[in-house]
Amino acid sequence: MTSDLSRREFVEKSGLLVIGFAMSRSLRFAPGEAKSAVLPPAANQVDSWLTVAADGSVTVFSGKVELGTGVSTALRQIVAEELDVPFERIAWVQGDSDRTVDQGSTVGSQTVKRGGAQLRQAAAEARAALLELASAKLGAPVDNLVVANAVVSVRGTNDRHVTYAELIGGKRFERTVSGKAKVKAPSEYKVVGKPMPRVELPAKMTGRHVYVHDVRVDGMLHGRVIRPASIGAKLLSVDDSALRGVRGARVLRKADFLGVVAEREEDAIKAAKAVKATWSESQTLPDQQTLHDTLMRIPATDRVSTDSGDVPASISRAAKKVSARYRWPFQMHASIGASCAVADVKRDSATIWSSTQGAHALKGALASFLGLAPESVHVVWTEGSGCYGHNGSDDAAADAALMSQLAGTPVRVQWSRADEHGWEPKGVAMVMDVSAGLDESGKITGWDYAVWTPTHSSRPGGGAGSANLLAAQLAGAVPASRPSLGGDRNSRHTYAIPSTRVVAHLLESAPVRTSSFRGLGSPQNSFANESFMDELAVAANVDPVEFRLRHLTDPRAIAVVRAAAKLANWQPRVSHATSSTKGRGFGFVQYEGTEAYVAAAVDVDVDESAHSVRVTRVCVAHDCGLIVNPNGLKNQIEGNVIQAISRTLKEQVSFDHARVTSLDWRAYDILRFNEIPESIEIELIDHPEAPSVGAGEATSSPIPGAIANAIFDATGKRLRDVPLRL
Amino acid sequence: MIKLVVNGTPHEIGAAPDTPLLYVLRNDLGLTGPKFGCGLGQCGACMVHVDGVAVRSCTTPVSSAARGAITTIEGLGTPDKPHPVQQAFIEEQAAQCAYCINGMIMATAALVARNKQPTREQIRSTLNANLCRCGTHMRIVRAVEKAAALSLAQGSGGDDD
Numbered sequence: 001m002t003s004d005l006s007r008r009e010f011v012e013k014s015g016l017l018v019i020g021f022a023m024s025r026s027l028r029f030a031p032g033e034a035k036s037a038v039l040p041p042a043a044n045q046v047d048s049w050l051t052v053a054a055d056g057s058v059t060v061f062s063g064k065v066e067l068g069t070g071v072s073t074a075l076r077q078i079v080a081e082e083l084d085v086p087f088e089r090i091a092w093v094q095g096d097s098d099r100t101v102d103q104g105s106t107v108g109s110q111t112v113k114r115g116g117a118q119l120r121q122a123a124a125e126a127r128a129a130l131l132e133l134a135s136a137k138l139g140a141p142v143d144n145l146v147v148a149n150a151v152v153s154v155r156g157t158n159d160r161h162v163t164y165a166e167l168i169g170g171k172r173f174e175r176t177v178s179g180k181a182k183v184k185a186p187s188e189y190k191v192v193g194k195p196m197p198r199v200e201l202p203a204k205m206t207g208r209h210v211y212v213h214d215v216r217v218d219g220m221l222h223g224r225v226i227r228p229a230s231i232g233a234k235l236l237s238v239d240d241s242a243l244r245g246v247r248g249a250r251v252l253r254k255a256d257f258l259g260v261v262a263e264r265e266e267d268a269i270k271a272a273k274a275v276k277a278t279w280s281e282s283q284t285l286p287d288q289q290t291l292h293d294t295l296m297r298i299p300a301t302d303r304v305s306t307d308s309g310d311v312p313a314s315i316s317r318a319a320k321k322v323s324a325r326y327r328w329p330f331q332m333h334a335s336i337g338a339s340c341a342v343a344d345v346k347r348d349s350a351t352i353w354s355s356t357q358g359a360h361a362l363k364g365a366l367a368s369f370l371g372l373a374p375e376s377v378h379v380v381w382t383e384g385s386g387c388y389g390h391n392g393s394d395d396a397a398a399d400a401a402l403m404s405q406l407a408g409t410p411v412r413v414q415w416s417r418a419d420e421h422g423w424e425p426k427g428v429a430m431v432m433d434v435s436a437g438l439d440e441s442g443k444i445t446g447w448d449y450a451v452w453t454p455t456h457s458s459r460p461g462g463g464a465g466s467a468n469l470l471a472a473q474l475a476g477a478v479p480a481s482r483p484s485l486g487g488d489r490n491s492r493h494t495y496a497i498p499s500t501r502v503v504a505h506l507l508e509s510a511p512v513r514t515s516s517f518r519g520l521g522s523p524q525n526s527f528a529n530e531s532f533m534d535e536l537a538v539a540a541n542v543d544p545v546e547f548r549l550r551h552l553t554d555p556r557a558i559a560v561v562r563a564a565a566k567l568a569n570w571q572p573r574v575s576h577a578t579s580s581t582k583g584r585g586f587g588f589v590q591y592e593g594t595e596a597y598v599a600a601a602v603d604v605d606v607d608e609s610a611h612s613v614r615v616t617r618v619c620v621a622h623d624c625g626l627i628v629n630p631n632g633l634k635n636q637i638e639g640n641v642i643q644a645i646s647r648t649l650k651e652q653v654s655f656d657h658a659r660v661t662s663l664d665w666r667a668y669d670i671l672r673f674n675e676i677p678e679s680i681e682i683e684l685i686d687h688p689e690a691p692s693v694g695a696g697e698a699t700s701s702p703i704p705g706a707i708a709n710a711i712f713d714a715t716g717k718r719l720r721d722v723p724l725r726l
Numbered sequence: 727m728i729k730l731v732v733n734g735t736p737h738e739i740g741a742a743p744d745t746p747l748l749y750v751l752r753n754d755l756g757l758t759g760p761k762f763g764c765g766l767g768q769c770g771a772c773m774v775h776v777d778g779v780a781v782r783s784c785t786t787p788v789s790s791a792a793r794g795a796i797t798t799i800e801g802l803g804t805p806d807k808p809h810p811v812q813q814a815f816i817e818e819q820a821a822q823c824a825y826c827i828n829g830m831i832m833a834t835a836a837l838v839a840r841n842k843q844p845t846r847e848q849i850r851s852t853l854n855a856n857l858c859r860c861g862t863h864m865r866i867v868r869a870v871e872k873a874a875a876l877s878l879a880q881g882s883g884g885d886d887d
Contacts, residue, residue: 206804632819638864671863677864
């Protein structure tokens with residue numbers, strides 16, 4: 001069973017009845033019978049994590065899900081390694097609120113780090129149990145047993161062996177995950193560290209992989225949401241007289257939530273256009289030109305995360321003083337597939353297919369939204385388009401759930417492109433101020449940093465319940481007030497400076513709905529820090545790589561900086577700051593100050609008369625501890641590089657005083673094939689002795705500053721506002 | 727009723743003539759390989775071949791597509807017997823979420839059927855109106871180069887015969 005999510009496996013693992021549909025490439029489900037209440041599996045039980053079937057195949061139950069980053073392959077490698085079973089005999093169930101452990105949402109580059117550590121312990125515990133069973137069966141002490149490919153043998157014998165299937169096939173372990181089971185030493189690894197091909201790619205490359213967009217339930221109607229004319233608009237009246245011309249279409253409404261359903265998808269689209277809704281509009285958004293000034297006036301809670309030494313004195317007494325302000329715009333996750341969900345809501349229970357990052361959190365939010373007991377709501381995670389954070393997936397699930405409840409039938413909701421661009425929670429606009437002093441020798445004496453940031457987290461569930469879901473807000477819920485989160489990520493850089501002060505002004509509100517987008521505040525803060533390091537290097541008349549090295553003490557940080565410089569054949573010199581068509585810049589970040597180390601050298605071609613910048617070459621050195629799958633890791637690094645170039649050079653959400661106005665791919669364009677670098681070169685620094693940390697986000701952080709620095713190197717122009725425009 | 731031939735099989739569909747081909751493929755025929763991305767013809771996720779030409783099925787009325795032979799990604803190859811382009815994409819591990827990949831593969835298959843040795847510039851220009859958000863572009867370009875080489879070696883590349 002190597003195909004990750006073949007239709008058959010999907011149906012088997014979903015535990016739902018499949019209805020034959022000979023030609024269908026999609027999944028069809030019979031509408032579920034009212035489900036009995038189910039509690040999620042307990043994290044401290046081996047049986048919650050994995051089973052061994054009578055035929056010896058292993059099924060793993062992972063609360064962490066595949067967002068397109070390859071984690072379902074990497075996590076399989078960890079289990080195959082620790083359990084000593086063949087990689088290809090492991091089947092995978094993920095993100096099912098009834099059947100997988102609540103490991104928290106799949107966020108923050110934590111899946112291999114935390115989810116992998118949990119699975120490793122569970123697999124080690126299962127292996128220990130199997131060895132004890134084998135010891136009794138074979139009459140040999142555990143220390144005399146060896147395991148290979150799910151077969152336990154007595155060391156030095158040919159005929160004394162027993163398979164996992166014979167030991168426990170089809171039965172439960174009934175064993176607690178003690179956390180004390182012995183795990184393998186990295187030197188013993190045979191599967192971890194190998195570039196295993198992604199398990200689900202053959203199905204994805206041949207159109208057989210099942211995305212949430214492909215789920216079909218018998219009796220299902222197609223739904224579309226009619227979005228408010230502006231942010232915060234109230235629905236005054238609905239004229240559905242034109243619907244009479246659209247087959248089987250009808251309007252569904254609850255307070256300001258307005259949608260249509262029809263039997264055929266194209267009819268639902270026509271119906272959504274045919275309905276005439278009148279909205280009371282209000283102008284709640286600031287002038288885009290002065291957005292950042294507006295942000296700085298929003299009431300805030302100030303948090304000082306670092307305050308060492310006498311910062312004002314250390315800067316005022318310095319030989320040279322430098323200060324700068326950097327700005328970052330609102331950006332979009334901009335998933336290629338507009339969000340989609342399918343819901344089958346009954347009187348006492350509900351099943352929702354969703355590409356949410358947090359099946360368990362969404363389950364709680366939807367239960368409260370639908371007025372059902374949490375145990376009666378089943379969220380079946382199904383892969384979506386890459387999300388890079390909190391996109392429209394959860395909101396689409398709530399749309400589908402509400403419409404199914406109102407319609408009394410299963411409903412599939414597919415967002416339009418304008419829905420996604422206009423209403424997905426936005427990546428956060430921020431302002432960053434930095435001042436620093438340099439002494440005579442070119443060392444930084446003091447560093448004063450301030451950031452103004454709305455929250456980077458408005459996910460549903462937890463304390464917020466359903467209030468953060470768009471449908472719930474339209475139906476009358478008041479958005480939950482949550483503390484501003486994530487905006488100070490990497491506000492404190494990794495350089496050793498005697499006096500440092502870092503303050504985050506955590507804004508209590510934002511003009512548009514904001515939430516987690518790859519790296520949270522780290523790309524923004526790192527853009528400021530790494531641009532400013534370059535400004536200081538210029539002021540100190542020192543090569544920018546050398547300047548960084550003078551202020552770094554951590555050997556792993558120094559190693560990635562040196563490795564990236566070497567990969568790029570970096571020639572030490574002070575930035576040219578002259579008119580030229582070519583430049584190179586450098587950036588370094590230790591993600592979150594505790595996670596992956598990444599350094600990047602970026603080459604650009606600029607054409608000042610055409611106001612164009614093209615990144616031509618990127619060299620990255622990357623250290624995330626133990627590498628589980630080097631090919632998957634490189635794929636993530638490359639993706640972060642391309643996406644970060646796009647965010648840095650091209651992307652910003654446009655809005656007028658009432659609404660987001662960049663509603664398609666022309667208005668919000670992303671990096672295209674004609675704009676990609678000629679090469680992205682990567683050096684992976686493996687540290688098998690160090691725990692794996694995440695790699696899903698880290699490389700997005702050093703790239704923006706490195707690009708700005710390269711542009712300065714070419715032109716002498718210091719660009720401090722993203723998107724960088726010459 | 728509209729008659730159309732998809733992946734070599736004839737069908738009769740009771741859809742309005744102006745229905746975008748994409749919805750007929752996905753909802754009437756259960757061919758969900760072509761993806762809905764934008765409905766505007768801007769991203770390429772919905773690409774299929776009509777008489778060997780890569781078209782955007784989200785903005786192509788079923789009535790006009792029905793005049794030609796339609797091929798979807800499911801008709802190119804299977805996991806066990808992939809088309810050379812699919813094989814190349816698998817070998818290069820040229821995907822992350824892969825939501826865009828239907829379009830990348832269909833555009834590539836149409837390209838290499840006509841041009842056995844596309845230059846890197848031709849590849850980029852062919853794919854320039856296909857969007858990928860995961861940033862898998864470098865691998866996709868490598869996969870297209872490999873696909874061309876595989877197709878040349880196998881004397882294949884056409885998919886609509």
